[in-house]
Amino acid sequence: MMRKNRTWPIHLALITISMVMLIPFYWVLKTSVAGENIFAYPPSILPKDPHVFFFVDVWYFIPFVRYFFNSIFVVTIVIALNLVFNAMAGYALTKNFRGKKVVMLLLLSCMMIPFQATIIPAYLVTAKMGLLNSYIGLALPELSHIICILIFKASFDAVPKSLVEAARIDGVPEWKIIFKVMLPLSKSAIATNVILSFIWSWNQLLWPLIIIRDTEMQTIPLGLSYFLSYFEDTTGALYAFCVMALVPTIFVFLLAQRQFIEGLTSGATKE
């Protein structure tokens, strides 16, 4: 009882803050089923005459399914290759080698360069490789993220060195050490990689806008921007579109949230 008495004010504060954070999401959801003008005054808390027709509209009147499939396909490539490349790079950074500090410094410096600054060379490279207007081209700049490499490094650093040494004595090849020893012991880093690479790839607008010419190849954010510019007075449908685009992100996050939080804080404390 004593403990409960002491923790309820914290819980109350956290619930209040969570509610405040959830208000925009609720507003999007409410508008998606009611289609009301979002600037209406006084605002109504509950939706008037809720229905699902806006969702049906989005599903049938624009190629939502196609956008959705494109996004899922690209995101799958991005997640799979992120795991492979980031785990390999993170493992390399747990080793001591000449110039390691320079490599770390370079990686950290590169994190400060915004994607917009590298977009022209990225476009030229992609074009040279003949990957414009393709799924691989869409995934290419997202295939590895420095922050995810560092998350893997932190997680691998926490694995006892003796495990790697035992594997080396047993003749286990390095690739197998990464994928059979390190990765199974780094579930939180995997979850973090999955969520972050999912969100960044799922929400990517600028890159598809530049390299995709074909409507068939458009991803969800691109579809949303076209939707905004070509349809008028579609408040309800627009918000229904947003909800449909958000669902996979929320689903992935909920699936891996516990490991995700562990992953972001791993290495912060000494175990």
Added chain:
Amino acid sequence: MATVELKNVIKRYGDLEVVHGVDLAIADKEFVVLVGPSGCGKSTILRMIAGLEDISDGEILIDDTVVNELEPKNRNIAMVFQDYALYPHLTVRQNMSFGLENHKIAKAEIGKRVADASVILGLEDYMDRKPRQLSGGQRQRVAMGRAIVRNPKVFLFDEPLSNLDAKLRGVMRTEIKKLHQRVATTVIFVTHDQVEAMTLADRVVVLKDGHVEQIGTPEEVYHTPASVFVAGFIGSPTMNFITGSVSSSGDSVRLADNFVLTPPEHWHAALAGRREVTVGIRPETFHVADAEDASVLDIKIDVVEPLGSDTMIFFKIDSAEAVARVVPKLGLRSGDTLSVSVDTQAIHFFDPENGQSLRGSEA
């Protein structure tokens, strides 16, 4: 056959030399224990033999083949680590077979070897458990099982018992000894515990500050220590060291006003001409004085520690602290006085300057 030889092996980290030219020859099927305090380089030497550390200078040979440049996997060794190094996500069975899967060994053969090892180590009932579901002793057995299934030429143990409690340590010590008799393979075992070294080893290598202080059988390092360091490190309670004044002819050493030792004749030449010497007396070398003792020391007991089988008494010889092991039936108490003497055949003399035994400088 698996011999291991170290020739002038040196390890440097940058400018810092931590292992200074170690020479050691280990015979086939020999159980050698590297023992010494923390930082003496024993684990570094073991890791160099395993191939986990580069050798800065010198040569390591396994079966007369120089292995300096060989990868650990090509040295045909197996190692048991201090923290067991078990893969937490794999079962006992998978832990034991994981290493074999990379050596192109048929699955049936792997299964047979794992089953055999599980019988040797009494792990049959735990094969499908994960390491976290095992006790410390069982984990240690799994770690040994993982080494056994490899059929290596050399077993390396890096302080494998230091994470266990005292009782289990004793049990596992016996198991390791039995295992060595059963598999009859060369074993190199690292520990900081002199009891482990004495009980397990065919030969003990005592290390200090990156160099070898003495190599010998447990009896040799105990009864004829090469230096004050070895004499103090091996044996519990530790040897008493008292500064004594030597007579000009070297035939008597005065420890206190009325306490003069007469060293056996073979020490006389080494002692002659010295003014002072460090006298080493093991606790069991003291005995309660009787009429036959030429010189007797009257002591006042400061502390009594009964151990059951023996009793330790702590006292002072002049200002130096000393401990003696006596039979418990004397019923001694703190503050009692007692007359003791020393078995002069079992005392040691060391150079007070460099700590080396004077046995080597005998005439």
